[in-house]
Amino acid sequence: xxxxxxxxxxxxxxxxxxxxxxxxxxxxxxEAARLAPTAANRQAFKVFxxxxxxxxxxxxxxxxxxxxxxxPVIIGICSIPDKAWVRRDGKNYxxxxxxxxxxxxxxxxxxxxxxxxWIGAFDPDAAKKVLNLDKGIEPVAFTPxxxxxxxxxxxxxxxxxxxxxxx
Numbered sequence: 001x002x003x004x005x006x007x008x009x010x011x012x013x014x015x016x017x018x019x020x021x022x023x024x025x026x027x028x029x030x031e032a033a034r035l036a037p038t039a040a041n042r043q044a045f046k047v048f049x050x051x052x053x054x055x056x057x058x059x060x061x062x063x064x065x066x067x068x069x070x071x072p073v074i075i076g077i078c079s080i081p082d083k084a085w086v087r088r089d090g091k092n093y094x095x096x097x098x099x100x101x102x103x104x105x106x107x108x109x110x111x112x113x114x115x116x117x118w119i120g121a122f123d124p125d126a127a128k129k130v131l132n133l134d135k136g137i138e139p140v141a142f143t144p145x146x147x148x149x150x151x152x153x154x155x156x157x158x159x160x161x162x163x164x165x166x167x
Contacts, residue, residue, distance in 0.1 A: 013115030071146030115148030
């Protein structure tokens with residue numbers, strides 16, 4: 001698929017089939033995450049692949065929407081601030097790096113015919129508990145991962161002249 005077509009096709013999916021996601025596809029998505037650029041190539045992140053079957057109630061503590069746990073897989077991206085590159089003014093790039101990794105994950109998933117939905121409005125304390133995170137590892141974003149139920153979507157974006165300023 002052409003890259004711009006892929007970006008146009010990617011959207012937030014909130015209804016998933018129960019069909020399992022093939023391990024081969026999960027592996028390709030994880031490889032996309034591994035190859036994502038990070039500041040000074042520190043790769044100060046951890047990806048969690050969580051199979052939802054039998055864990056729905058526990059996972060709903062992270063994000064309470066029913067559709068969140070309908071997908072067969074949830075992927076969580078966490079940052080490791082102590083291992084991340086820090087700019088001279090003290091700006092730690094850990095969350096930026098994690099966001100880039102998640103973007104690679106959702107675009108790779110779209111390319112493989114899978115649906116995702118970037119979740120930032122989750123309960124970080126519940127996420128730490130459910131994932132049994134070590135101190136110093138911070139959850140940044142989650143996405144369900146699965147085959148989308150048929151649906152129509154309308155991708156609405158601002159015009160370029162509202163977003164871009166040329167100096």
